[in-house]
Amino acid sequence: MADKILKKLNIKVWRQNRASEKGKFETYTIENISTGSSFLEMLDILNNDLIEKGIDPIAFDHDCREGICGTCSLYINGRPHGPDTEITTCQLHMRKFKEGETIVIEPWRAKAFPVVKDLVVNRTAFDKILQAGGFISVNTGGVPDGNAIPVGYDDAEEAMDAAACIGCGACVAACKNSSAMLFVAAKVSHLAKLPQGKVEAKRRARNMIAKMDELGFGGCTNTGACEVECPKSISISNISRLNREYLVARFSE
Amino acid sequence: MSKFLTASIGKKFIMSITGIFLMMFILVHLTINLLLIFDDTGELFNKGAHFMATNPVIKIVEPLLGLGFMIHILWSFVISYQNWRARPIRYAKSNPGESSTWASRNMLILGALVLVFLVTHIINFFWIIKFAPDSMESINGTNMENTYKLVSELFIESIPYCIVYIIGAILLGLHLTHGFWSAFQTLGLNNKNWMKRLEWIAKIYAVIVAVGFSVIPLYFMLVK
Numbered sequence A: 001m002a003d004k005i006l007k008k009l010n011i012k013v014w015r016q017n018r019a020s021e022k023g024k025f026e027t028y029t030i031e032n033i034s035t036g037s038s039f040l041e042m043l044d045i046l047n048n049d050l051i052e053k054g055i056d057p058i059a060f061d062h063d064c065r066e067g068i069c070g071t072c073s074l075y076i077n078g079r080p081h082g083p084d085t086e087i088t089t090c091q092l093h094m095r096k097f098k099e100g101e102t103i104v105i106e107p108w109r110a111k112a113f114p115v116v117k118d119l120v121v122n123r124t125a126f127d128k129i130l131q132a133g134g135f136i137s138v139n140t141g142g143v144p145d146g147n148a149i150p151v152g153y154d155d156a157e158e159a160m161d162a163a164a165c166i167g168c169g170a171c172v173a174a175c176k177n178s179s180a181m182l183f184v185a186a187k188v189s190h191l192a193k194l195p196q197g198k199v200e201a202k203r204r205a206r207n208m209i210a211k212m213d214e215l216g217f218g219g220c221t222n223t224g225a226c227e228v229e230c231p232k233s234i235s236i237s238n239i240s241r242l243n244r245e246y247l248v249a250r251f252s253e
Numbered sequence B: 001m002s003k004f005l006t007a008s009i010g011k012k013f014i015m016s017i018t019g020i021f022l023m024m025f026i027l028v029h030l031t032i033n034l035l036l037i038f039d040d041t042g043e044l045f046n047k048g049a050h051f052m053a054t055n056p057v058i059k060i061v062e063p064l065l066g067l068g069f070m071i072h073i074l075w076s077f078v079i080s081y082q083n084w085r086a087r088p089i090r091y092a093k094s095n096p097g098e099s100s101t102w103a104s105r106n107m108l109i110l111g112a113l114v115l116v117f118l119v120t121h122i123i124n125f126f127w128i129i130k131f132a133p134d135s136m137e138s139i140n141g142t143n144m145e146n147t148y149k150l151v152s153e154l155f156i157e158s159i160p161y162c163i164v165y166i167i168g169a170i171l172l173g174l175h176l177t178h179g180f181w182s183a184f185q186t187l188g189l190n191n192k193n194w195m196k197r198l199e200w201i202a203k204i205y206a207v208i209v210a211v212g213f214s215v216i217p218l219y220f221m222l223v224k
């Protein structure tokens, strides 16, 4: 089946040369886009047009383009990763848009995610949070036997669900407080559910939250927007677990 | 400890504890108030109000309650300001309704409107009963403020006041549709199974509060 063609679209996009410069919106028109193409392909086509016209192409993040790496971002028409649910921007298709529509594209907006250029933001804040405690310490040596440490089925499932987080930052972008709680909750939970993670549980919760606060993310007010916009549907019940882990760590000091 | 109080989860913890305390108070308050419509002589309500004003436990709880309100309100402004600062550049186009409820995003606005109501309410009743009682009544030999007269006259005489009270009750109800389950989530007392249950209990509690407090002015406005 041939895909429908969108004859004309207006793309209103945030342009900003570098972090230290002020940015502004520019609107470009683009013609004959197949509804079967992905959102990023549409941007590639637009960028080709721009290059031919001698305009600096739009910088945006992307890598795997198969929904697994978490590199692509973009706040599209008022929602992180655009109008579709449970997907990343690279998995968004042009069939979600209408003929003649103006599509507004903005970078993730958060103090802790400064703009690098155009739509690219610096998400190293997430790496710093992970470095503060999102790991387990092990003695190196031979590979341990598989199944040597028994893990219950439900625990394994919940740990795996939490481990599905790809660190894209959509939760921060969606949150009215630019809070990183869903990300931190996912990273704390996938370890908290496993025996290997229990050893450093208290230190982990305390240090990761301290780092999160220090980097300028806002606090959680339980609006639940993060869960809805998360491409991996990480549940906010993980945030409750994070709160529990943190409070236990604090009160047992 | 000071580190705990300035940490994001620590601040939320304070909101949650004070919020739960206020929610318990609201239930007690509502129960006493409903006596207003179940006894037209007012004796039951006057006794209830007198008991609430004089029993020894209240002597301790009342200042705690004042403190609870102050902390909840002050903290709410601090938290909201800090959260607002975490996004220096706002989105040009935003569709938050797709992913969260209006009440959850506007807790400060709802709370601030409840606060306006609260001040009116304190001036109308609490202040008069406590510091400027103008009509006394004797029941079984004890002198007490005729609170029934104070409340029923205000509601019967003034339709605008009735409306203000009904709006206040609805705003508080909205605050609690989110606040109730959020408080448990904040304390870590939630999981996958309890999420839906708590949200339902929150709705039921909020409706009880909103309807319960609205029924009283409605009763005096329409029935009396």
Ligand code: HEM
Residues within 6 Å of the ligand: A220, A221, A222, B012, B013, B015, B016, B017, B018, B019, B020, B022, B023, B026, B072, B073, B076, B077, B079, B080, B107, B108, B109, B110, B111, B112, B113, B114, B115, B172, B175, B178, B179, B180, B182, B183, B184, B186
């Ligand atoms: C009787 C009155 C009130 C009750 C029963 C009440 C109850 C609650 C509860 C249970 C929460 C949830 C706490 C949490 O999420 O952990 C909450 C949150 C909140 N309240 Fe109230 N509240 C009342 C009055 C007020 C007032 C007067 C204000 C402000 C002027 C206010 C502002 C807020 C704000 C901004 C939040 C959200 C804080 C957050 O989610 O981090 N509240 N309230």
Ligand code: SF4
Residues within 6 Å of the ligand: A164, A165, A166, A167, A168, A169, A170, A171, A172, A182, A183, A186, A226, A229, A230, A231, A232, A233, A234
């Ligand atoms: S929790 Fe979801 S939205 Fe947040 S970083 Fe992980 S995958 Fe992205």
Ligand code: FES
Residues within 6 Å of the ligand: A061, A062, A063, A064, A065, A066, A067, A068, A069, A070, A071, A072, A088, A089, A090, A091
């Ligand atoms: S580019 Fe890897 S998830 Fe979108």
